[in-house]
Amino acid sequence: MLNRNHKIKGRGLLLNEDGSLKEPGWANCLVFDYDPQMVKEPMRLKEWDYYHIIDSEGRYAVSFTFADNRYMGLVNCAVFDFEENKKYPYLELKIFPMGKLNLPRTSEEGNIEYKSKFCDYHIDRDEKGRHFYCKYYATKHRAELEADIFLEQPPMDTMVIATPWDEKKSAFYYNQKIPCMPASGYVKMNGKTYTFDASKDFGILDWGRGSWTYDNTWYWGIGSGIVNGKPFGYNIGYGFGNTKNASENMVFYDGKCHKLDLVDFGIPTRDPMRKWYMTSNDDRWKMEFTPFYNDKTDLKFPFVCQQADKLFGYLNGTVTLDDGTVLKIENLVGFHEKVHNRW
Numbered sequence: 173m174l175n176r177n178h179k180i181k182g183r184g185l186l187l188n189e190d191g192s193l194k195e196p197g198w199a200n201c202l203v204f205d206y207d208p209q210m211v212k213e214p215m216r217l218k219e220w221d222y223y224h225i226i227d228s229e230g231r232y233a234v235s236f237t238f239a240d241n242r243y244m245g246l247v248n249c250a251v252f253d254f255e256e257n258k259k260y261p262y263l264e265l266k267i268f269p270m271g272k273l274n275l276p277r278t279s280e281e282g283n284i285e286y287k288s289k290f291c292d293y294h295i296d297r298d299e300k301g302r303h304f305y306c307k308y309y310a311t312k313h314r315a316e317l318e319a320d321i322f323l324e325q326p327p328m329d330t331m332v333i334a335t336p337w338d339e340k341k342s343a344f345y346y347n348q349k350i351p352c353m354p355a356s357g358y359v360k361m362n363g364k365t366y367t368f369d370a371s372k373d374f375g376i377l378d379w380g381r382g383s384w385t386y387d388n389t390w391y392w393g394i395g396s397g398i399v400n401g402k403p404f405g406y407n408i409g410y411g412f413g414n415t416k417n418a419s420e421n422m423v424f425y426d427g428k429c430h431k432l433d434l435v436d437f438g439i440p441t442r443d444p445m446r447k448w449y450m451t452s453n454d455d456r457w458k459m460e461f462t463p464f465y466n467d468k469t470d471l472k473f474p475f476v477c478q479q480a481d482k483l484f485g486y487l488n489g490t491v492t493l494d495d496g497t498v499l500k501i502e503n504l505v506g507f508h509e510k511v512h513n514r515w
Contacts, residue, residue, distance in 0.1 A: 177431060178417040180334065185210070191342035191383070193334050198418035200329035200429045202348060206277050206381050212342040215242050216383045218515075219275045221284065221295070223304075225321060225355045225368055225375035226484070228397060230464065230505045231255055232366045233484065234319065234359050236295070236304060238275060238284055241515065244476075245269035247286050247293060249306055249319065251361055254465050254484065260361060262308045262317055264288060279348055279379040301325040301353065302377075321357035321368060323375040326403075328352060329429035331422045335413035337385050345382035345413060351396040351405030351424055353377065372398060374405070376507075387514050388412040391437050393461075395487055395506025399499055402426040406491070406506075408435045408450075408457070421452070423491050430494045432456055439510060444481045448508070450489070459489035459501065461508055480511040 178197035186204035188194055191212030194204070211217050220239035227233060232255070237248040245266035252259050266273070276282025276297075286293040293306045301324040310316040330350045337343035354370035374396035390411035397404055405424040421432035435457050438449040448461040463485035471478045487504045 177433070180204075180332075186334065186346055187211070187344070191344075193336045193344045196334050196336050196414070196417040198334075198420070198422075198431070199332040202278060202280060202330075202332055204334065204346065206346055208271065208277070208381075211383050213383055216343070216385075217242050217271075218380065218382055218384050219271075219273075220246075220378070220380050221275060221279070222378040222380075223302075223323070223375055224507060225323070225373065226395075226505050226507065227366070227368065228372045228374075228505060230484070230486065233507075234321075234366065236306070236319075238273060238286070238295075240266075240269050240271060240273040240275055242270055243268055244515075245273055247273075247288075247291070249308065249317065250467075251317070251359055251366065252465065252467070252484070253364075253366075257465065259467055260314070260317075262291070262314065264290060277381075279350070279377065299325075304357070315362045317359065317361040319357070319359040321355060321359070321375075322370075323353040323355055323377075324370060325350075325353060326427065328403075328427035329424060331407045331420055331429070333418055333420045335382075335415060335418070337413050340385055343383050343385050343413075345380065345384065347382070347420070348377070348379040349394060349407040349420070349422075350377040350379070351394055351407060352403040352427075353396075374403075376405075384412075384515070389510070389512045391439075391508075391510050393437065393506060393508035395504055397504040399425070399501060399504075404499065404501070404504070408432070408437075410434065421457070423457075423493065425493060425499065437461075437508065437510075444483060444510070456492040457489075459487055459491070461506065462486045462488070463508075475514070477514045478511065480509060482509040482511070483507070 224235040284295040356370040392409040463483040467482040469480040
């Protein structure tokens with residue numbers, strides 16, 4: 173069994189002078205300095221900060237996306253009301269932003285600000301966490317939305333991975349996933365208020381910077397909750413790039429990471445809304461995922477497309493920690509997706 177378990181030991185710049193990764197592998201914190209000026213193909217550069225916060229009972233969720241993909245950018249908030257089985261999207265599409273969204277070079281500091289005639293957006297970062305405030309003004313197509321949410325950043329391990337592609341030396345992906353961020357605050361929309369309680373509700377961050385190849389499919393899953401009175405989270409995924417040095421499969425318990433090898437999502441062939449039977453090749457991840465909502469995308473344009481199943485559901489099963497402790501997971505709300513992009 174090939175163990176994708178190379179833990180990055182280096183520090184300093186992420187890239188070599190030729191734009192290639194200095195050291196593919198995984199870490200439990202940001203270890204390299206990302207500099208977009210060192211990217212050899214700027215038009216292939218993709219930068220994003222993606223957050224979602226899920227009610228622990230599976231009643232609703234909210235996501236925030238800032239993405240600057242050079243030729244196309246997104247400023248997005250989406251509210252998911254699972255009791256109504258409905259998504260409320262608030263999206264601004266930017267053509268050729270070319271870095272003008274000014275996303276920070278690191279997840280550890282820096283704020284995000286955006287203002288247009290349709291919305292006002294702030295994500296402010298400090299040593300305690302992240303404060304979100306956004307307001308989308310009412311139009312004839314949508315109601316006004318206001319969100320005021322704080323995500324605490326406790327001292328904890330995170331998932332960091334640096335991935336190259338075999339087919340292009342200058343292609344890379346540098347990614348951090350942070351689960352288990354206690355969430356407090358509210359979203360107000362359509363006369364309803366969706367509230368989050370930091371004692372039981374959590375947010376996650378997917379922070380990504382990279383120069384991608386054109387055609388990719390990825391599989392990703394993440395979730396957070398309370399298990400035996402302690403914060404529990406997971407991040408699993410595969411599908412793109414050369415992952416012989418590291419996978420992004422990791423479990424978090426009481427602030428510490430536990431590295432897994434390969435995970436098979438066990439997605440049903442005909443209908444992703446049926447139960448998934450998930451396993452790992454090291455026999456440490458044995459889960460059933462039962463979807464209850466699919467945020468499905470099927471966009472096709474001449475040179476760009478996205479076909480995606482983005483599912484919210486309940487996770488049940490067992491996971492084995494590094495010391496052999498077996499945790500039983502019951503009805504933990506998670507988010508799993510399969511995405512095919514040409515971009």
